[in-house]
Amino acid sequence: MNMELDLYDLTIIGGGPAGLYSAFYSGMRDMKVKLIEAKEELGGRLLLYPEKMIWDVGGVTPIRCEQLIRQLIQQAKTFDPAIVLGQEISYLERLDDGTMIVTAINGERHHTRTLILAIGYGVLKPVKLDIEGADRYEVTNLHYTVQELDCFRGKRVLISGGGDSAVDWANELGPIAAHVTIVHRREQFGGHEKNVKRMYESTIDVRTSYALTQLHGNEVGDAIAAVSLAPVDEEGQLGIEKERLEVDEVIISHGFRGDFGPIIDWGIEVGKWDIPVNEHMSTKLPGIFVAGDSVNFSAKVKLIAGAFNDAVLAVNSAKKYIDPEAWGMARVSSHNSIFKERNKSLGVAEEDA
Template identity: 65%
Template sequence: MSEQLDLFDVTIIGGGPAGMYTAFYSGMRDLKTKLIDANERLGGRLLIYPEKMIWDVGGLTPTLGAKLIEQLVQQAKTFDPTIVLGQQIVSLDRREDGTFLLTSATGERHWTRTVVLAIGYGILELAKLEIEGADRFEVTNLHYTVQGLEEFRGKRVLISGGGDSAVDWANALEPIAASLTVVHRRDQFGGHERNVKKMKSSAAAVLTPYAIESLHSANGRDIHQAAIAHIESGERKLLDVDAVIVNHGLRYNFGPVRDWGLDMGDWNVHVSGKMETNIPGVFAAGDFVKHDSKVHLIAGTFNDAVLALNSAKLYIDPEAPKVAYVSSHNAKFKERNRQLGVGVDDDGH
């Protein structure tokens, strides 16, 4: 009996933009919804870049990652889904009645009619600086993300990396840092061309091809100097620093998901145009999916979420409408509009 009470229509695995928007849209479609994430906070990959400016979400002016997370969380909770944090789902099993049993690494069990996988690239791990003893500085002035720009105001900052985030951080910090040096082990940067050009034309010192060779501390607690070496000639430079920021990319780990019988490539699950995986009742959205029309933007993630959830709805009820009514005509928003004081005439209708 308890299993029947705990049976959800849709269980979403993953709490990034794809998972959160799926939870919102699931509420629009009047489905009993649960969202599970391995992290202790919703946000997914955006949690790594709270100070990064997001430009490409329709209808939003440039928005900080932290603010976008806040707004997505608020939207995801519109229809009061059950949200479970800090649980990594390690097994997916179809039961005799066609429903699914999901089990977490710590033994918790979840029952559901359908599953939407919005797990991105799995468990994300920041690539660490491979220098002996570097980890002891992680509690002081060795950083793998930029949580707040003001922390670096008036400081001598060294950034190691050549991707979008490293370039973005360099452009954001150059006006407020006392000095800024960027080192990258290749001459070419992987960031957007316009941003790379801006970085190279600023007052920042951009050194390529260089890599951090060693870190030095006068007090055993903080880095006060960093030795960098030219990749080809071996020439060394010693830089005085107050903070070191390392952005060497992310390592992705799908863990047990690869054992669930999904048709997967190296980094994605193959889905139909309706976000159907090869397992009936299991759908996917966001960075985890690969299909012919995939758009690798947050806007594309939202579209994936809608398609996946509509497929889940029709899997549960083949006679249901194929899509939800738009919000201006959706009955689920009438009371919400009333609470906001909009869309109400003089008679209170």
Template identity: 65%
Template sequence: MPEQAELYDVTIIGGGPAGMYAAFYSGMRDMKTKLIEAREELGGRMLIYPEKMIWDVGGFAPIVCEQLIVQLDKQARLFDPTLVFGQQITGLERQPDGTYVLVAATGERHWTRTIILALGRGILKMAKLEIEGAERYEVSNLHYTVQELEPFRGKRVLISGGGNSAVDWANELEPIAASVTVVHRRDRFGGHEKNILRMKSSSAAVLTPYALTHLHSDNGETIGKVTISHVETGETDQLDVDAVIINHGLKSDFTGITEWGLNMDEWNVFAGGKLDTNIPGIFAAGDFVHYASKVNLIAGAFTDAVLAVNSAKLHMDPEAPRAAYVSSHNERFKERNRALGVVE
């Protein structure tokens, strides 16, 4: 290891909910922490839907996603971890002393004793609409995400897809749009049951099993009509639209991490109950990890982060406490409590 290299106790790869909470909790455990995020900001997958209402995080009922990101970001920075943005980690080199060097696609190198993989779904790319010429409408009224609700006010909106985001967008847009039509090629929808029931109970038109097959434009610049086709009978229908939103899934890119020798499938790394992977010193948290009792909620990502950090701490020091003391008895908070005027 070069003399000038700085060795960290834990390096977290990924700045979504799991990565941010891991950065905070590792500070509670007095670990020298680095977090590396491929984007230029924290938030992870939550950045895709900043105006979505989040209902299932303890203590917040509900909270706008953008506001939750702000709170998690602030919490993640509490113990001054080193934050690195704009670097996508691809390479891994194990050193003779058991530590690791993480290598970014751009060549930067990071030395660490342990690693927590909080990669979410990787570098996400929206699956594009497979209709010839569709890309020309991406600058007008063909959308792959909903960043703001207001542009859709009073519009006739068609949503193609049946994933969690499609259901959420339908529910968020239904109160403000002139009409919302959801087209899905299967009868079953993804997402939480309560949200699906809400969508089906609203004024939104839910058409299954149908697929979006043609886009029509009078001016060559915006979509004015669409053709949908029944998947089983081939029967077609035309609908007038002002905006089309596509939710045909996400393609993930984990780059060179798939070549590290981790036990994983297309979307997940498999871990034990201590969030340990098959490579010693490498742990995982959040959407990227799968284990027997996995809970696929943001709240579950926080628990993953705690378990992964505790395991990383014990990997470095088997004699360390198994978990951090609660905040009311944690030495790391005493000075901060005094600054807030809290009498101990």
């Protein structure tokens, strides 16, 4: 029965930056590859922030998330990997010959020699605002992500949160909104230092040691017209005195909860947010490797650039697992014959390639 399935050298589970770069780099290693993504589109966590500007990818000038996603997908397709969308992987079976079959929730099966888990934090769900009745405003002006910046143009915007996303959205919306107020329960923000400094130097109204405590609806009751803010003391207790602030839009950035789903039952060691691996991105299960946000090892870098490095290490380990005599890494693109014909199609002379 298993003979009817095509056997792949590598199957990548997850279509975010780590998974997409794994698909590209495994092509450089001349591997037969399949990428499986649970959603109906590629991009992973980047899909949550399509209009955010990305500054920290090497060799790439400031770029919006949506454009970076398009470029990552284009690069991933360089060597024509099989790409499967809308399938959440549930079950793992190891066969007598050491190969594996992974089965999706819909019953479709995939045969592979090795696996790379590029699943980020699993299925992400935003931490909802813990205020009674808040959910009624989710269809109007209560947001858990920013899809289009222009929707906030000329508006009075309140942002609640203190991490990277809250700070980034404040900086992005500051120049186009009528007024931006950011509220954080703590004195210090958790975002990148440079971005936090930029926020403080702008016209953004920064309220630290304050919390959003109440939403006030408009006359019709279908949208938020104002909010109440309360001071927070060093023990995290709310003060009695409240301030009312009129707003047009409210953005909640209190983080996400991740769920690794059925993969936790495979026998892989799994933490609350990540999967422990060694320096080769190897799990305790043979032939299964990890890349991206789900990785936990001592030198892990929580940047997109770090995800690319994880992908390279994981693919190299998968290649060596299949063929112990294989080179430890792919030859660099400037000296890799696999790009010879592709360079010609780009009009690059052989001596320049």
